[in-house]
Amino acid sequence: xxxxxxxxxxxxxxxxSPLTPESSxxxxxxxxxxxxxxxxxxxxxxxxxLRHASKDWPVxxxxxxxxxxxxxxxxxxxxxxxxxxxxxxxxxxxxxxFKKFLGLVIxxxxxxxxxxxxxxxxxxTEILPEHNLSFSKDLFATTFFVxxxxxxxxxxxxxxxxxxxxxxxxxxxxxxxxxxxxxxxWHFVDLVWILIFTFVYLL
Amino acid sequence: MSETTHQEPxxxxxxxxxxxxxxxxxxxxxxxxxxxxxxILLVAMAxxxxxxxxxxxxxxxxxxxxxxxxxxxxFVLCVFLILMLTPDIFPR
Numbered sequence: 001x002x003x004x005x006x007x008x009x010x011x012x013x014x015x016x017s018p019l020t021p022e023s024s025x026x027x028x029x030x031x032x033x034x035x036x037x038x039x040x041x042x043x044x045x046x047x048x049x050l051r052h053a054s055k056d057w058p059v060x061x062x063x064x065x066x067x068x069x070x071x072x073x074x075x076x077x078x079x080x081x082x083x084x085x086x087x088x089x090x091x092x093x094x095x096x097x098f099k100k101f102l103g104l105v106i107x108x109x110x111x112x113x114x115x116x117x118x119x120x121x122x123x124x125t126e127i128l129p130e131h132n133l134s135f136s137k138d139l140f141a142t143t144f145f146v147x148x149x150x151x152x153x154x155x156x157x158x159x160x161x162x163x164x165x166x167x168x169x170x171x172x173x174x175x176x177x178x179x180x181x182x183x184x185x186w187h188f189v190d191l192v193w194i195l196i197f198t199f200v201y202l203l
Numbered sequence: 204m205s206e207t208t209h210q211e212p213x214x215x216x217x218x219x220x221x222x223x224x225x226x227x228x229x230x231x232x233x234x235x236x237x238x239x240x241x242x243i244l245l246v247a248m249a250x251x252x253x254x255x256x257x258x259x260x261x262x263x264x265x266x267x268x269x270x271x272x273x274x275x276x277x278f279v280l281c282v283f284l285i286l287m288l289t290p291d292i293f294p295r
Contacts, residue, residue, distance in 0.1 A: 037277035198249035
């Protein structure tokens with residue numbers, strides 16, 4: 001879209017939401033996140049109910065690698081900080097600083113996915129067979145892979161989304177309000193992992 | 204460029220809190236105390252961390268109250284779901 005067309009498009013935007021006067025897209029993202037939180041909420045509650053009803057549920061910390069996932073939690077928390085720093089930079093008009101921090105957010109997301117790929121491979125090929133568990137037969141393994149996989153898909157989506165935002169800001173098509181909306185999504189992914197880390201790995 | 208109507212929160216302060224709580228969470232599972240105490244501590248710390256992210260990183264603290272109600276609505280569903288499914292765990 002040309003710059004003139006982009007300006008016309010922005011001018012034609014319907015009346016802005018009074019809930020988020022700075023951007024109606026932000027309200028849209030909040031509504032999406034509320035719906036997404038319901039999906040995660042159902043999965044976590046379902047996990048809890050199944051676990052509580054099961055007589056022979058293994059102790060997660062005996063099977064899952066707590067140190068690796070603590071590091072993954074740290075990665076997402078740090079990437080959330082980088083995200084707010086990148087927003088702060090673009091709000092002050094500092095594009096170079098913005099690019100540096102959003103680039104780090106994307107790198108943090110990719111590192112998280114790398115750790116998850118390693119964790120899954122290690123679990124599927126070594127740890128689960130040792131404990132006589134498998135994805136298709138045991139609720140422990142099934143619920144674990146469904147929950148962490150659903151979250152991993154969100155991280156993948158976040159990495160793609162943030163890359164698109166970085167590209168669009170670099171071309172001058174996106175501004176601070178778009179970065180703020182992308183930030184909401186990324187912080188949500190961090191927030192959900194904080195809950196998964198506690199309920200699936202530590203409890 | 205979007206207008207920020209509130210002062211920028213102390214992001215690094217929030218980061219240190221999140222880091223300390225994460226370390227405490229990992230440490231608490233190795234502390235030899237009764238299981239229920241571990242569960243209560245872990246859930247309390249997880250909710251505190253989630254609240255810190257939502258309030259400061261997602262700026263919910265500075266948004267209109269209606270937006271906070273929208274953001275909290277999934278918890279109502281979760282509580283409803285727990286109440287509906289609990290009879291399955293404790294059959295009469």
